[in-house]
Amino acid sequence: MLAKTNKATALVLAILMIGVLAACGGKSNSEGSSSPSASATASPATASASASSEPSQETQGSAETRIVKDEFGDVEIPAHPQRVVGVYVEDYLKALGVTPVAQWYHPLWGKQDYLNLDVPLFDTTGSIEALVSYNPDLIIVDGGVDKEKYDVYSKVAPTYRLTEDVLQSSAEMLRAVADVLNIPDKAEEVIADYESKVADGKAKLQASVGKEKVAFIRVNVGEKTLALFGVKNRYTGVIYSEFGLEPIQMAKDMTEYQSILSEEVIPELGADHIIFIPSNGSWDTPEYQEDFKLLDSPLWQSVPAVQKGNIYKFERSHWQSGAITANGMKLDDLLGAMAK
Structure with a gap:
């Protein structure tokens, strides 16, 4: 009888010890244990709450x-x-x-x-x-x-x-x-807004300028040279391909992006309008003011654009970019200078 009692007591004590250990394990997990068993034994409610907690955007x-x-x-x-x-x-x-x-x-x-x-x-x-x-x-x-x-x-x-x-x-x-x-x-x-703006601007330029010939020239500071930009120039070709301006024949025939103008071809430009930009800096610098005096020569005086006063000096920053914001600003420049 005593042996049976001892066995029963031992069984009760073993069960109590298991309960104590389980309680200790639960306490450890509730305090942030990173043990794999902690997540493995999480209740369905806890797992659901964790999954619904998304990180910030x-x-x-x-x-x-x-x-x-x-x-x-x-x-x-x-x-x-x-x-x-x-x-x-x-x-x-x-x-x-x-x-x-x-x-x-x-x-x-x-x-x-x-x-x-x-x-x-x-x-x-x-x-x-x-x-x-x-x-x-x-x-x-x-x-x-x-x-x-x-x-x-x-x-x-x-x-x-x-x-x-x-x-x-x-x-x-x-x-x-x-x-x-x-x-x-x-x-x-953005493209839809840009295309709407271009369509409106193109119509205004056509009404004002029509098929009059346009040349685009960069003044290279310090070098005292002038570069004619062709229709394929990725920065300025947009004035012909999208805005509808008519290029001079020399620009239309160019396969390169730009070409230095020699003095002997100046009378052959045949431009009714000429757009100028500086290669860097702004028109206020003394170097550009000096270089721009080239237009006072008899050769330039034979060009229709010079005779008519259709000379436009624009700032270079957006004109030397072919991106969409810059192109919209180019159109604004042209409308302000050419559209009547």
Whole structure:
């Protein structure tokens, strides 16, 4: 009988000990134990509550990635990038409502002042490692970046290089940038507004200028040379292809983007209107004021545009960009100068 009693007592004590250990284990887990058994034994209600707690949009955006194809192959980029650097494509970022974390500049060319970006500057001629301090999660570059430099950018952050087939169209470049940013619908809104503006502006220019011949010339400071831009120039060709202005024959026949004008061809320009921009700086600098005196020569006095006073001096910043915001500003310049 005593033996049976001892066995019963031992069984009761064993059960009590198991209960105590279970209670201690529950207390440890409730205080934040990272033991795998803690999540494995979680109740259905607890698991459901944990699953419904989603990260913030920024956290979620930085965590998710997707694979896209750029000029050099497949690249893994953030699905919802938050800190973007756009080397040579900041115009498109701004048009899409995205502010880059840094803006490129060149010591000789300066930066794209017309964008009015209030962000730190990144010297494209200096060390690319400087970009690290801006902590970008995505870098977008255009055709000016080759494979060697692309690989260097890629060491800083996932880098997307626009494909060659979109580089000649501001609308297609905008669509490409918007796709990389995962906001394709925004691109279509911007393009629709731009196309409406161009249609209205083109009609006004046609009514005022018609088929009168137009030349576009850049004054190269310090070199005392003048460069005629052809219809294929990716910065200024838009005035012919989209805005409907009629190029002089010399510009129409050009296969290159630009060509230095020799003195002997000046009387052959046949331009009714001439647009001038400086190669850098502004028209206020003494060098440009001196160079522009070239138009006082008898050779230039034979050109119809000079005789009629149809000479337009525009600032270079947006005229030396082929992006969509810049193109809209070019149209504004032309309408202000030519439309009557």
